[in-house]
Amino acid sequence: MPFVDIRSEDDYASIYYITNSPFGNVMGFDPGKPTIIMLHPMYLDSTWLCNQFGDPRLHQHYNLIAFDMRCCGSSTCRPSGKHDSWVEAADLAFCHQALQLPPSHILACEGISVNCALRFAILYACCLSCMESSELDAVLRRFRFPEMCLSLTLINVPAPTEMAWVFTALDEATQACCYAEDLESFEHAAMEAVRFTVGPDCEADLQDELIAYWEVHMPPSRRVRTVEQMNVLMNRVPLKSYMLKDIKKPVLIIHGERNETCPVKYAERLVADLVNAKDGAILYLVKGGSGALNILPGTASIANQVVAKFISRFNYEEVDMKPSSTPIPERMSAALLKLSEITGDSSIASRNPVSSLSFSCLSPEAVKGQTESIALYRKGQSTAFVPKGPDGGPIRKYSERKKDHWFQGEKDGISYATSFLPTKQGKQDVEHEKAIPLPTSEPVPTEMQGRLRRPIVSPNSVDRHVIKGSMAKVVGSNSTPVSLQRLLK
Known part of the structure; x- marks a missing residue:
């Protein structure tokens, strides 16, 4: 299997990747075609980019490669509290150089992929001639640093920090998934995550596929990977406006018009901040689109068409399309030097250039908090519930579950006593609930991110008080604050 160690x-970290070449590796790439690097959505992996790999507008004219991030899909890594989006960008740079890829177009889908792509463009999209000689060490000046990034395409740009209501809701949904003790509990929490990932109008077939994927790849028995991904998303440090000025490549932003978890105003703000993007950053709004634009077949086709037209206008005569011949340690040392300059932390430049964790920009308090959360989630992980069958696949489809309880959540997550309501009235109630917009709020302040995280307590560790004796003795007990008879009146 294709991995980069x-x-x-x-x-x-062992980073897994897929390609559209005949043999599934970069040796089969056509040197006459440009390359597109794709980054998958949050809590998914590269297999969810099938709508892009299967589109002839991209497949026939470009070499396509997609990487699973270090905590996703088939990739593996050593868990670390230093993990952030700068580390993800360093992973991508190491893979780019190890595979001897030419300068490539970057297509990033949602959340952590967008954050990774922006940081990758800041550190690895400029060559040596773009830097002032005074900023470089004498040893590094003799090397040529070709560009790695030709253009950026970002699908659904998140807020600088997570929206307050999304922050709280995802925290609760993640905890519920990680500590689920039965299939029903896991499915209920996963359905909440579907609404944040796709939106309230997710089709039943896609619901089944998403929940089945999470049951197999993100069960409670692997919850450390889940919480590490969430830490990267939730505890991100927003990019400053002056950092975004270093992005000088063409930028296309595709955003869902009805995306409530990532409001359009933040995509518009990013366009305004990308003042040095070549020919100005472009914002394309998908009418009626919400989340997961690259997953839904309808919006994916629209996005692919826009991407193909955007990349087709690129002038390759202005760029050296040969893979980098610079040794990896020297190239990454230059990236550390640039990172130290834009962050104002001179100690970054002296870090180990062959470690992705050297690029982490988290504060010591944030690193400590993430390390503690990983250690807390690791407790009891080996004996946690596994929602899979003997064959390693999902036990059932979510849509085929038995609905024999009045408290069964419907498509919108709300329960209805349908046996007591006329059919017409029940449908009206469902449509009414779907029309209610999700809560609106501002992003979480950076200094409040760690404080909003609730302590994680395993259900098995909670003391359960059992009162023994006859019902008459229990009802008549003086320790009962409210009598059962008064409650029944």
Whole structure:
């Protein structure tokens, strides 16, 4: 299987990738075609980019490659509290150089992929001639640093920090999934996550596929990977406006018009901040689109068409399309030097250049908090519930579950006593609930991110008080604050 191993004294990651070449590796790439690097959506992996790999507008004219991030899909890594989006960008740079890829177009879908792509463009989209000689060490000046990034396409740009209501809701849904003790509990929590990922109008077939994927790849028995991904998303440090000025490549932003978890105003704000993007950053709104634009077949086709037209206008005569011949340690040392300059932390430049964790920009308090959360989630992980069958696949489809309880959640997540309501009235209630917009709020302040995280307590560790004796003795007990007879009146 195609992997890129990134090893260092303090870190290890094995990054899995897929391609559209005949043999599934970069050796089969057509040197006459440009390359597109794709980054998958949050809590999914590269297999969910099938709508892009199967589109002839992209497949026939470009070399396509997609990487699973270090905590996703088939990739593996050593869990670390230093993990953030700068680390993800460093992973991508290591993979780019290890596979000897030419300068490539970047297509990032949602959340952590968008954050990774922006940071990758800041550190690896400029060559040596773009830097002032005073900013470089004498040893590094003799090397040529070709560009890795030709253009950026971002699908559904998130807010600088997570929206307050999304922050709380995702925290609760993640905890419920990680500590689920039965299939029904896991499915209920997963359905909440579907609404944030796709939107309230997710089709039943797609619901089944998403929940089945999470049951197999993100069960409670692997919850450390889940919480590490959530830490990257929730505890991100927003990019400053002056950092975004270093992005000088063409930028296309595709955003769902009805995306409530990532409001359009933040995509518009990013366009305004990308003042040096070549020919100005472009914002394309997908009418009626919400979340997961690359997953839904209808919106995916629209997005693919826009991407194909955007990339087809690129002038390759202005760029050296040969893979980099610079040794990896020297190229990554230059990236650390640039990162130290834009962050104002001179200690970054002296870090180990062959470790992705050296690029982490989290504060010591954030690193400590993430390390503690990983250690807390690891407790009891080996004996946690596994919602899979003997064959390793899902036990059932979510849509085929038995609905024999009055408290059964419907498509919108709300329960209806349908046996007591006329059919017409029940349908009207469902449509009414779907029309209610999700809550609106501002992003969480950076200094409040750690404080909003609730302590995680395993259900098995909670003391359960059992009162023994006859019902008459229990009802008549003086320790009962409210009599059962008064409650029944």
